[in-house]
Amino acid sequence: MSRSSSGIVAGLTAAAVAVVGFLAFQASAHVPDTLGKPTKSRPSSSLPPAGAPAQKPKDPTAVPAASGAGERVVYALADRRVWLVDEKDRSTRTFAVMPSTVSPAPGSYTVTSRSGSVTGSDGVRIEHVVRFTTVDNVAIGFSAAVDGTLTSPDPTLKTGGVRMKVADGNAMWTFATVGSKVEVVP
Numbered sequence: 642m643s644r645s646s647s648g649i650v651a652g653l654t655a656a657a658v659a660v661v662g663f664l665a666f667q668a669s670a671h672v673p674d675t676l677g678k679p680t681k682s683r684p685s686s687s688l689p690p691a692g693a694p695a696q697k698p699k700d701p702t703a704v705p706a707a708s709g710a711g712e713r714v715v716y717a718l719a720d721r722r723v724w725l726v727d728e729k730d731r732s733t734r735t736f737a738v739m740p741s742t743v744s745p746a747p748g749s750y751t752v753t754s755r756s757g758s759v760t761g762s763d764g765v766r767i768e769h770v771v772r773f774t775t776v777d778n779v780a781i782g783f784s785a786a787v788d789g790t791l792t793s794p795d796p797t798l799k800t801g802g803v804r805m806k807v808a809d810g811n812a813m814w815t816f817a818t819v820g821s822k823v824e825v826v827p
Contacts, residue, residue: 702735705826709749713822714771714783714813716803718744723783723805725816733816736809739791741800743779750774750823755814758787762800765790768807769814773823776801783817785810 704724708715715724718740725734756770762779765786772782781801786792789807794800805813817823 702732704730704732704735708826709822709824711822713824714752714773714817715824715826716745716783717826718747719827723803723809723813725812734809734812736805736812738783738809739793739804741779741781741802741804742794742796743776743781743799743801745774745776745781745825747825747827750825752817752819752821752823755817755819761786761802763794763798763802767802767804769810770802771813771817783810783813785813 702724704715704726705717705720708717708724708726710730711726712728713726715726716738717723721738721740723736723738724732727733750773752771752773754772756772758766758768759770761767761784766788767784768787770782770784772780774781777799779799779801782803783805784802785805785807787807791804791806794802794804
């Protein structure tokens with residue numbers, strides 16, 4: 642009986658070797674001609690080509706491109722940031738803001754009205770309100786909470802106050818008078 646067992650094992654081994662050889666042949670038929678040959682390295686999309694000047698990382702405080710020209714307030718919706726830009730297109734101040742539940746569309750606006758101190762549509766006492774548009778009957782403008790908080794607005798309320806810290810509100814109040822340009826970018 643041992644002879645028949647060894648014959649079966651020998652037959653299975655021969656069949657396995659034949660299958661592996663066939664699969665190896667198929668695999669070698671689909672290998673690219675360049676495999677194993679030295680190649681010129683290609684620059685990665687994140688690295689500059691050899692000899693090119695290194696690029697600086699994006700400065701988060703730099704005035705956004707395509708945000709108008711001249712003296713203006715620039716409000717970047719996605720960045721949640723405002724820049725006060727002088728007549729030579731230099732940022733004189735930039736700061737983070739907390740957007741309202743209703744936002745203006747990207748575009749050019751002008752400051753239409755200002756209020757020194759009022760109660761916001763969310764019931765919070767605010768100061769240095771600088772309004773520049775209306776969306777769905779909601780006035781949109783910049784303001785600072787008198788208590789200095791910078792909290793997220795209640796998502797169930799339709800509010801238009803783009804909130805900032807008190808010191809930033811003071812700077813906005815001094816910079817953006819009625820008729821000043823406001824550029825909203827995505």
